[in-house]
Amino acid sequence: MIDVLIIGSGGAGLSAALAAKEAGASVLVVGKMYPTNSQTSMAQGGMNASLGNMGEDHISLHVQDTVKSAKGLCDEDMVRHMCADAPKTIAWLEKLGVPFSRINKEALQNDRDPNASLKTIAQRQLGGASAKRACYAQDYTGLKILHTLYDTCLKEGINFLDEHFLLNLIVPEDTVKGATFLDIRTGEVKQIDAKSVILATGGYAGIYHGFTTNMYGASGDGAAAVLRAGGAVSDMEFIQFHPTALKHSCILVSESARGEGGYLLNEAGDRFIDELKPRDEVARAIFSQIQAGQHVYLDVRHLGEEKLTELLPQEVELCKLHEHVDPAHELIPIKPVAHYSMGGIDVDYALEVNGIKGCFAAGECSNAKVHGANRLGGNSLLEITAFGRFAGENAYKHSIYASSKPADETQLQKDRREIASIFSKKSSISFYSYREKLGSLFYKKVGIIRENSRLQEALEEVISMQIAQKEMGITDKNKTNNQNLIEFLEFQNTLLLAPAIISAAIARDESRGAHYKVGFEEEDEDFKKHIVLQWKRDNQEGESTL
The missing domain is CATH 3.90.700.10 (Succinate dehydrogenase/fumarate reductase flavoprotein, catalytic domain)
Structure with a gap:
């Protein structure tokens, strides 16, 4: 039985894998695509760390800038944790071989300080920062970090299972025991048992299909799986x-x-x-x-x-x-x-999912309460790396005391029936047109500037889509390499998350950071809190509602 199962092979997942492996865990990384295709490769600008190479800067300023940008909705202890870890994280990445851009400091050539090379890393100023703080590799920063992490994982002998789509978490009695996956190549539904699980599945801004910088696959698969399994999500209204x-x-x-x-x-x-x-x-x-x-x-x-x-x-x-x-x-x-989901899977100080023991979440899928209402540029690459490692360490600690008894096949058989029903169902409505419609709807009515009447209209339209979904399906009936099936499953996940996003936006009658509402243009102290959403079980079959 695997000690640590990591779902998602971007920067957060790879950082978690290296930390768990270093701690002594057996590790498996499962992703629906190949690691070098992940969203991390599209993070260009830089990674924040208070090195002070381009002028005066220190960790307290980094904390101050992050808290200010978050508009009161961050956890300052978590922010301090992240910002304090930043210089060490840059040093770790440099040691692995990330080719950061450099400044010319000839005086450092004979410097005997073991950290002297950190002083040559170039830094630039990004929005909301009070100093030049973002370490960068030209404008390929995320790509260079991702490739370096992946190369290091391969050197460390970490196992990968690519092209596997997450279906559901296996959670008997509120404790995770693994997950089920669709093998995209073969069409087979599989179960992987594990003592602990880390979700590093990315954000959900792909719901704005046609109006997002994200790849189509940014469909909130991890957040949707957590909701179905009884876990919580929070701050879903905050989308940058x-x-x-x-x-x-x-x-x-x-x-x-x-x-x-x-x-x-x-x-x-x-x-x-x-x-x-x-x-x-x-x-x-x-x-x-x-x-x-x-x-x-x-x-x-x-x-x-x-x-x-x-x-x-x-x-x-x-x-x-x-x-x-x-x-x-x-x-x-x-x-x-x-561009970016500030909200996501609700986690505690150890990055463990609230409502599911032994399940951790890191990166954009996780709401670690460091970005609040508005993320600073340069903090996303820092979070996925620093907190990815933190999640890996904590997941290993959990695995030491977790039971090694495998889960039964209840979830596996249920998911096999579900996939079989998709293949057998006749499709009278194309979900692709609804995917386009959902993206446009969200951009127009759940976008940069919001109004309660339009949010209510959006919610009603989403509910209508959910009803119409019963008539949707796939036209490609091939079992192997069925992209039509994967896109349908992704659409199901975005449509599941859509009401959570809209409902939270309706509930927040104020303007704060990325959430700006007409008629409520000022911050309201009554809303200086997190909106947490969790499904309640409605019947013995486990059907749930928000």
């Missing part, structure tokens, strides 16, 4: 909209472009917002310009072709490929789109 996505493709243009000195301009050529304010403020300012009929642009022409090629090579190529503009000579048309 990134200010600068390419206008026509929604491809992310990293905050590093503004961190290096890029301007935001309207059609008149006016700068209408401080580009380095927190993301929620910048996104709303851009959205207001667009609502007023203005086109909005990111201008990096003044940085010069040489600097752009050196520091932002990926952004340059993305703009040329997807928007057909050369940033060195032309303005970049942009718009804000859904």
Whole structure:
């Protein structure tokens, strides 16, 4: 029986795997895609750590900036934990071989300090930060970290099971015993028993299909599985909209472009917002310009072709490929789109899921109470690495005392019947059109600026979709490598989470961080709290409602 089963093979999952392995655990990492395809590879701008290489900075300032951005909804102890771990986490990543960009400090060449190399790591300022704090590798930071972590996992002999889709957690008597998966290659439903489980399945911003920087697979699979298993989610209404996505493709243009000195301009050529304010403020300012009929642009022409090629090579190529503009000579048309889920699986101080013993969650799927109402740029890569390792250590500690008795096959047989029923059911409605409809609905009515009447309309439309879902199914009846089936299961998960997001947004009659509501434009002390959602069991068959 495996000590630690890790579900998700992005930065959080790989960091957890290395920590658990180092502690002495037997580890298996299961993912629905290959590790190097994970969302972590799309994190471009940098990773926060108070090294002070580009000017005065210290951990207390990092804590202060994070708490300020969170608008009172973070747990300061968890924030201090994360920020204090940041320099050690950067040192660990550097030791593994992450190729951070460097500053030229010849005086350090003969420095005998073992940490001298940390002093050469280049840092840039991202939105909401009071100092140049984000360590970066050009604008490929997440990709370089991800590849380094994966290479290290392979060197350490950590086992991987790729192309396995999470179906459900196995939770008899409130304690996790493993999970069930669909083997995408074969179509077989499998059970994997484990003494402890770590969910590192990513966020749910993919619900804004067509209006998000996220890949289609960011469907909240882990959060949906936790709800079905009796666990809790929290702060689901807080979804960050990134200010600068390419206008026509929604491809992310990293905050590093503004961190290096890029301007935001309207059609008149006016700068209408401080580009380095927190993301929620910048996104709303851009959205207001667009609502007023203005086109909005990111201008990096003044940085010069040489600097752009050196520091932002990926952004340059993305703009040329997807928007057909050369940033060195032309303005970049942009718009804000859904980017990051601040809410997610509700966890305690050890990152253990509230309501499910032995199950831990790390990364974007987890609400560790460090981002609150608005995440700082550069804190996501820090969280997945620092808290990924923390989750790995804690999951191993749990496994030491956990029972090694395997779970029965009740959940396995139930899931096999469910998958079989999907194959046998005739599909009279295409779920793809509803996936597009759901994305548009959320962007328009559960978006950057919200109104209670429109949120209520969105909830009613989602309920109608859930009713129509009974007539939806798949047209591809092949058992093997069935992408039609995977996308249907992902759509089911997003449709399950949709009411939780909308209900929490309706309940929060105030504006706080990324949640901005017309008619309630100010923060309200009565809402300085987390909205936690959990299913209640309705009958003996285990059907549940929020």
